[in-house]
Amino acid sequence: MALRVGYVPEHFSTPIFFAQKHFGLDITAVPFPSGTGHMIIALRAGEIDVGIGLTEGWVAGLGKEQANDGGYKIVGTYVETPLCWAISTGSSRPEIPGVDSLRGGKIGVSRIGSGSFVMGFVLADQRGWLSTSASPDEKPYKDTVVLNTFANLRNAVNDGTADFFMWEHFTSKKYYDNGEIKRVGEIYTPWSSWKIVASTAALARTADLDDLFAKLDQGIAYFNDHHEEAVAYISTALDYSEEDARAWLATVRFPEHTRGVSEATIDKCIGILQKAGVLVDGQGATTAEMLN
Incomplete structure (x- = not known):
């Protein structure tokens, strides 16, 4: 077999x-x-x-x-x-102009334990959202929304179910080019x-x-x-x-x-x-x- x-x-x-x-x-x-x-x-x-x-x-x-x-x-x-992870939000989300506005928001992930989930914490660590929290119990994001597929993630940041998600740059780029989603930043894996x-x-x-x-x-x-x-x-x-x-x-x-x-x-x-x-x-x- x-x-x-x-x-x-x-x-x-x-x-x-x-x-x-x-x-x-x-x-x-x-x-x-x-x-x-x-x-x-x-x-x-x-x-x-x-x-x-x-x-x-x-x-x-x-x-x-x-x-x-x-x-x-x-x-x-x-x-x-x-890997270059592009950080994306909905195309009509003026309240999310950049990465700094993602703290305390809703992160969309494919699954718990996936790369898109893990890199959310790596991003939070790099931005100081973990170490500088007023309370040790404070989380960097309001909610983690499991959405399974790339298509669901793109839909979610446009309808407000999630505020942002991370996916590989070149796979995301097509949807920046056609205006479906908006790029607000990027993060590279440290490995x-x-x-x-x-x-x-x-x-x-x-x-x-x-x-x-x-x-x-x-x-x-x-x-x-x-x-x-x-x-x-x-x-x-x-x-x-x-x-x-x-x-x-x-x-x-x-x-x-x-x-x-x-x-x-x-x-x-x-x-x-x-x-x-x-x-x-x-x-x-x-x-x-x-x-x-």
Whole structure:
């Protein structure tokens, strides 16, 4: 049985497509447009074997787990560069001119534990909304609104259900260009942005995982050498403009070898998430326990 691999069907998935098309990567690719938090649920439910998603989502999921092994381990690195999260509100929200006006507002997230959720706390920490609160119990946001999909998030900031949300820059840009939403700022992850995880049950499938890593490495090498083919794919199958596809290519770096994870990267992620109040020191999995 082929590995069931969860992924986000955005421009970052292009090397996976190339690995399938050109190098015979034999997987059942399962799209998760709602992101990493949904993949965590699917991994724990035994619905997928591998997930390719955001570092902060995987780390937060394991760092909050108290009862067992968390259902998955971090086994590889998919993207080495940070992720640029665009901060968006509704197109007709004059009361929200910039990031400073978001404090005490309603943050829209795809799921609790997702990257969009975690980065809300990283933003609050960077802006001093956690450390300078008058009361230690004061929260940086009035409410956290779970909306599941990118489309729901865009609708919510326009109808007032939420005041803002964060999503990857180039995926958001199309909706700035057409006037559906308004950009008020951005924030970069303080770590490399994408990791590969495997369910604890799938860790025993060493031959399948070896093949996955080898074929992903080939797909990435092909991607690096065939940017025009990448632009053509991204601007047709994935619904980005050619201009945005080319701009993204200038910002992203995939690893030469996907197998393995830097412990220092996970340590840094845990430390910042603890400082931001997402994780609690001494609770949940340690770095060593998160890695295979």
